[in-house]
Amino acid sequence: MSEYNISQQIAYQGFNFNSSKSDVMNLEEGAKIRWTMDAEGGTNAHSTKIDNEYAVFTTSNCSVSPSSQVAMLGCTTAGTNHTVITLTGSEGQSWSVTAVYTHEKNGSTDEVTKTFTVSGTISNDIYGMEIRDGSGNLRMSVGRRQPRLHAFVTGTGSNNADQTITISGFNTPSPAEWHAVNIKDGSLYRVTQGTTANQLTLTHIEQNINNFFTLDGTHEYELVIMRY
Amino acid sequence: MSYGIKAVNKDGVSLIDENSKQVHISKAGSVLPGTLGVTDTPNNVFNTGPKARAVVVPGEVGETLVFVRPRATSGNQTAATFSVHMGVVGKGWTSTAATVVGQSYILATPTGQLKVRPSITLSVSAGDVISGATSGVSGTVIRSMTGNSSTYIHLRDVSGTAEDFTIGESLLKNGSSTGATVPQGTIGNPGSFGEEMYLENFTKDYCPYEPYPFSEDENYLVDTIGALTGAQSHWASGNSNSLPRIIDIETTSTTGVYKLYLDGTWSSSLAAGTPSRGILRNVAIFAREFQSSFPSNHVLDYRFGVLDNDADESAGYGFELRDANGKLTYSSNRVNFQIESITTGNADVVGNRDISGGNPFFDYEVNDPTNYQDYFALVASFGPSALCLEGSATSNTRGYWLYSTGFSFSPPGYWYYDNATAGFGLYISPGDQKSSRNAGGIAHCAVAFAHWKNGPQLAGGSYFDETLNHLSPRDLIIGKFI
Numbered sequence: 029m030s031e032y033n034i035s036q037q038i039a040y041q042g043f044n045f046n047s048s049k050s051d052v053m054n055l056e057e058g059a060k061i062r063w064t065m066d067a068e069g070g071t072n073a074h075s076t077k078i079d080n081e082y083a084v085f086t087t088s089n090c091s092v093s094p095s096s097q098v099a100m101l102g103c104t105t106a107g108t109n110h111t112v113i114t115l116t117g118s119e120g121q122s123w124s125v126t127a128v129y130t131h132e133k134n135g136s137t138d139e140v141t142k143t144f145t146v147s148g149t150i151s152n153d154i155y156g157m158e159i160r161d162g163s164g165n166l167r168m169s170v171g172r173r174q175p176r177l178h179a180f181v182t183g184t185g186s187n188n189a190d191q192t193i194t195i196s197g198f199n200t201p202s203p204a205e206w207h208a209v210n211i212k213d214g215s216l217y218r219v220t221q222g223t224t225a226n227q228l229t230l231t232h233i234e235q236n237i238n239n240f241f242t243l244d245g246t247h248e249y250e251l252v253i254m255r256y
Numbered sequence: 257m258s259y260g261i262k263a264v265n266k267d268g269v270s271l272i273d274e275n276s277k278q279v280h281i282s283k284a285g286s287v288l289p290g291t292l293g294v295t296d297t298p299n300n301v302f303n304t305g306p307k308a309r310a311v312v313v314p315g316e317v318g319e320t321l322v323f324v325r326p327r328a329t330s331g332n333q334t335a336a337t338f339s340v341h342m343g344v345v346g347k348g349w350t351s352t353a354a355t356v357v358g359q360s361y362i363l364a365t366p367t368g369q370l371k372v373r374p375s376i377t378l379s380v381s382a383g384d385v386i387s388g389a390t391s392g393v394s395g396t397v398i399r400s401m402t403g404n405s406s407t408y409i410h411l412r413d414v415s416g417t418a419e420d421f422t423i424g425e426s427l428l429k430n431g432s433s434t435g436a437t438v439p440q441g442t443i444g445n446p447g448s449f450g451e452e453m454y455l456e457n458f459t460k461d462y463c464p465y466e467p468y469p470f471s472e473d474e475n476y477l478v479d480t481i482g483a484l485t486g487a488q489s490h491w492a493s494g495n496s497n498s499l500p501r502i503i504d505i506e507t508t509s510t511t512g513v514y515k516l517y518l519d520g521t522w523s524s525s526l527a528a529g530t531p532s533r534g535i536l537r538n539v540a541i542f543a544r545e546f547q548s549s550f551p552s553n554h555v556l557d558y559r560f561g562v563l564d565n566d567a568d569e570s571a572g573y574g575f576e577l578r579d580a581n582g583k584l585t586y587s588s589n590r591v592n593f594q595i596e597s598i599t600t601g602n603a604d605v606v607g608n609r610d611i612s613g614g615n616p617f618f619d620y621e622v623n624d625p626t627n628y629q630d631y632f633a634l635v636a637s638f639g640p641s642a643l644c645l646e647g648s649a650t651s652n653t654r655g656y657w658l659y660s661t662g663f664s665f666s667p668p669g670y671w672y673y674d675n676a677t678a679g680f681g682l683y684i685s686p687g688d689q690k691s692s693r694n695a696g697g698i699a700h701c702a703v704a705f706a707h708w709k710n711g712p713q714l715a716g717g718s719y720f721d722e723t724l725n726h727l728s729p730r731d732l733i734i735g736k737f738i
Contacts, residue, residue: 033624035621035623037691037694064624064625068692069691069694069695070691071693101625101626101668102668102694110626157263159574159575159588161569161571167574167588167590167738169594170265170271171265172594172735173265173598174271174592174595175634176272176276177277178275178277180316180317180319182318196275197275204600205269207731209636209638211317211318211342211538220728231728250318254321254636256595256733
């Protein structure tokens with residue numbers, strides 16, 4: 029099965045012209061990439077001019093499967109609307125694959141091409157831990173994070189005042205790994221994560237308004253701390 | 257406490273860390289999101305269709321992750337918009353036989369469950385009120401189960417002048433005689449407390465809302481695993497563990513009776529009919545946009561990830577981490593939620609309730625649109641996020657609107673996140689389109705889930721509107737279970 033995905037799109041404005049799209053993916057040896065291509069980005073119309081039109085592939089240090097009857101996304105096909113790239117080269121080598129579709133213009137029998145390219149460098153400097161199940165599925169991938177439960181924090185704040193909550197490790201090494209949500213029924217606090225290490229702020233809801241509202245609620249909080 | 261190991265990818269982001277625990281999917285199912293509008297009154301003209309359904313969340317409160325996706329049960333997948341709310345419910349067990357010294361299990365029945373005399377067939381439906389003619393005790397039917405020779409009725413909101421129904425008393429259904437009585441030696445005492453459901457409701461002064469009063473998919477084999485049952489309940493008495501915890505639940509040959517394994521053994525016999533302590537559990541409530549129906553050929557799939565010791569497979573190999581108490585913190589023999597993308601943005605209501613003028617939402621387009629149906633969202637925000645109040649001289653425009661953050665799923669083939677299910681809950685402009693109709697997108701957005709058509713009546717010509725909101729950054733976390 030594929031371990032990575034890429035979906036390439038060419039804007040529909042280029043439909044009647046020779047157009048191309050390129051992306052770079054630096055991946056490890058043997059990586060598999062599910063690849064879809066679309067020549068009608070930016071429109072909800074569908075041109076039958078690209079139905080049953082298939083890619084002609086050129087590969088370097090990789091292979092594609094299937095390599096025939098691969099149509100663009102959403103198009104009628106006798107085969108598939110995607111293919112899977114497998115990197116076959118060694119560490120340090122460059123790899124690339126190009127798919128060229130030839131189709132008629134809308135309103136004309138003149139032909140144009142759409143060229144999709146994915147390339148990169150094979151590197152095993154993607155460290156971490158990979159774990160697979162008995163079927164070879166990646167149960168832990170260096171490229172995909174998994175949500176974990178870090179802590180459950182409860183308490184009671186003071187009326188109409190923000191609270192600073194200390195949580196060891198929170199926001200480190202980056203706030204992007206952390207999330208907190210208050211699940212207490214009727215709590216008047218919302219979470220302001222901030223960027224300060226080891227803490228978050230509970231912001232009192234009433235402080236966000238400049239009017240006469242007074243809410244009936246509780247100053248208790250129950251924080252689910254997630255990490256991913 | 258630190259345990260296990262830490263694995264970090266090339267970007268320095270941890271995949272396993274020494275202080276956080278992987279969750280295990282212990283419960284999964286489907287539900288049809290409903291309305292959270294208050295009651296069917298003239299003031300709540302938009303409350304149509306079935307009410308939002310709640311599902312009991314297994315695992316300790318605060319130790320569960322919730323994952324959701326809309327799914328077509330037939331035909332094509334269409335765009336769908338919904339929100340998730342949280343509440344709590346009290347669960348409990350009552351022993352049905354004396355415990356045996358040296359054993360680690362106890363036979364018990366869910367609190368509120370009543371056995372009806374075998375010779376009587378008592379037909380009940382959820383919502384029926386069953387009461388005792390003598391005791392005055394009453395309870396609302398959640399469900400009934402028919403065993404080999406008996407009917408078991410599970411009741412909620414048990415209340416009355418006595419704690420229990422009286423042996424031999426006649427049972428009434430909705431106030432009418434049934435011919436059924438409470439048998440001698442009933443297994444499954446009604447319980448010393450009724451189950452109640454409490455919902456988050458901080459805006460109750462302005463726009464009270466309520467879900468369907470009965471939780472869906474109660475799973476007696478899952479919902480209370482991990483719960484402490486001792487202290488204040490007598491189950492601690494005579495047990496080697498002062499706070500015995502339920503670690504596994506099995507069915508028995510007797511309908512309505514379950515075998516609960518505890519993490520301690522009995523050092524003395526505990527009498528039948530002893531209740532456990534009240535066990536607090538979250539309920540997840542799935543709501544749709546208040547004035548639009550959920551796609552008729554769709555359901556909402558949910559999966560709850562909890563901290564437990566179970567794995568999904570027993571391959572005989574793999575990788576496991578345990579904490580200092582021997583509890584499983586990571587296993588490669590579990591199906592995991594693997595995150596493809598985390599997007600942070602603002603999905604809260606700004607301005608007034610007329611959000612057609614612009615309303616922030618943010619989205620993500622999946623890498624694998626051909627398998628769009630495999631994608632789930634991790635719910636990282638719950639409940640109300642904004643209350644909008646509008647007062648005017650006419651009753652047509654004044655009222656309260658409640659919003660929460662939620663999700664709009666837009667599969668390939670759909671151009672917008674908006675569709676009939678989103679109503680005006682999601683602002684659409686050309687800039688809000690997906691990059692391609694073939695893209696599969698998921699948006700974090702505001703969802704209008706309740707409307708109370710009432711509000712300050714002002715003098716002719718007067719008008720005001722106010723919005724009270726949370727304005728909290730949100731995370732849109734998308735991935736697949738692998």
